[in-house]
Amino acid sequence: MATDKVKHLDCVLESHKIRKEQALLDKHTAKRGEIKEALEAKYTNTLYAPFNSGSLAKNTAVNTKFDIDLMAPFKRNAFGSSGTLEDMYENVYKFLYDKYHGKEAVVRRQKVSIGLEFYADADGHVVKIDVVPGRELNQGEYLNDKRLNLYVYEQFGRFEKGADHLRSNIHAQVKHIRDRAEAERDSVRKIIRLLKVWKIGKGSGPKSFFLELITIKAFDSKTITGDIWEKLKTVLEYIRDNAKTVSLPDPGNSGNDVADTMTDSEKSWLSSDMDTMLTNIAASDDMIKSYFRINEKHPCPEEKQENRYGVKREGASNPPANRFG
Amino acid sequence: MNLTCKDIGLRLEVENTLLEQLYNTGMKHYPNEFGGLLTGHYSEDMKTCHITGTLLPQKYKSSRYYFERGREGLLEKLEKLYHAEPRSIYVGEWHTHPDGEKGPSDTDKQAMQTISDHEEVTISCPVLLILATSPRGYTPGFYVNFKNKLYEYE
DSSP states (O other), X not given: OOOOHHHHHHXXXXXXXXXXXXXXXXXXXXXXXXXHHHHHHHTTTTBOXXXXXXXXXXXXXXXXXXXXXXXXXXXXXXXXTTOOHHHHHHXXXXXXXXXXXXXXXXXXXXXXXEEEEEOOOTTOOOOEEEEEEEEESSTTOHHHHOEEEEEOOSXXXXXXXXXXXXXXXXXXXXXXXXXXXXXXXXXXXXXXXXXXXXXXXXXXXXXXXXXXXXXXXXXXXXXXXXXXXXXXXXXXXXXXXXXXXXXXXXXXEEEEEGGGGSOHHHHHHHHHHHHHHHHHHHHOGGGHHHHSOOOTTSOOOXXXXXXXXXXXXXXXXXXXXXXXX | OEEEETTTTEEEEEOHHHHHHHHHHHHTTTTSOOEEEEEEXXXXXXXXXXXXXXXXXXXXXXXXXXXXXXXXXXXXXXXXXXXXXXXXXXXXXXXXXXTSOSSOOHHHHHHHHHHHHOTTXXXXXXXXXXXXXXXTEEEEEEEEEETTEEEEOO
């Protein structure tokens, strides 16, 4: 029997709910708090209050990858009047490396963040936190304009290693996504979460922020109605048709184009991925299962058609004596 | 007789001649309750239970309001059926409610859960047949214990 695409997608979303991994989430939250306190203690007078960004803050998270980011906003002169963004990044990296690396976590440099992956605990849980150092544009202005410069350690998209920086209001970025996701829970939020499931299953793909913004752009550009599959299909078609040319203004700085976080080749691959996916699902409904996978750790309740008489083991039964009324 | 448990999608098949046989057996003990085991087999897709026979207890106690089934001698008969060709297995229980209703009592529900949970019972969804009997005839009620709850077939 062909897969019921709506039922399957509903199950994908249900199985990826954050609350199904509450214990792991609690550990992430606790560790994030610990890192925040350590940064505040180390950079007492040069750091504004660190805050949460990432998909958890934006209410678009899935439980197979929490995507917990901790923004660390530094004062303009935190690393000397002539201190560079690289100085900031390397200073924070060294602090976190010395404190955690080889002791309880692996600490590594990433595109604009510093990744901390803690060793598995007794439950097999692995906590991953990304710390994103940022620096205010002008001394003392952060509390008013919320704008930060980030250091680009590793080239991504059109941003070259070390040679450029991102300038944005991260608070505005988070608020933009969160507000849309919460206002349109059955459309924008569900589609973003499905695209994240697709990306995690694939093992690579655009940055989450790109997927979030292009989904919102699709909803703003087209009339998207129907059931969850019809909505998803329309967004996939939009990405297929527009990934190579779309402009995605950064809600934190309209001068930034988030589409620039991908190279032209990466955009072509994304368009091609969408085309292949749509073609394959049109040919066979069952293909949706390979692109949007249920989190097998939290399967959906058994459906009627899946119910069976159960056999515990082979062999004759020896039913106990019993009293009936 | 073909029945379906709509809540969970499981089916059940039983011949009317077997029901007649059970009624006649029950009436030999009227106005007291009586009962025994149900035997049969499952379909290949494990969605249908075919009830094909009964095994009666050697020892039992009963009154107008209860029936206690003993287990003596039943295992040997069940093993014989299991190794026969075609194979039959234990699929559940039946008993009468003389001049009563076909619905299960709390004692019946508890008994079926005990059977489901029992380590020497190799099936997990035993069927319960209650025959509401009187000299005028009988009304059967079929139920299955599925995931710790008793569901009725229609």
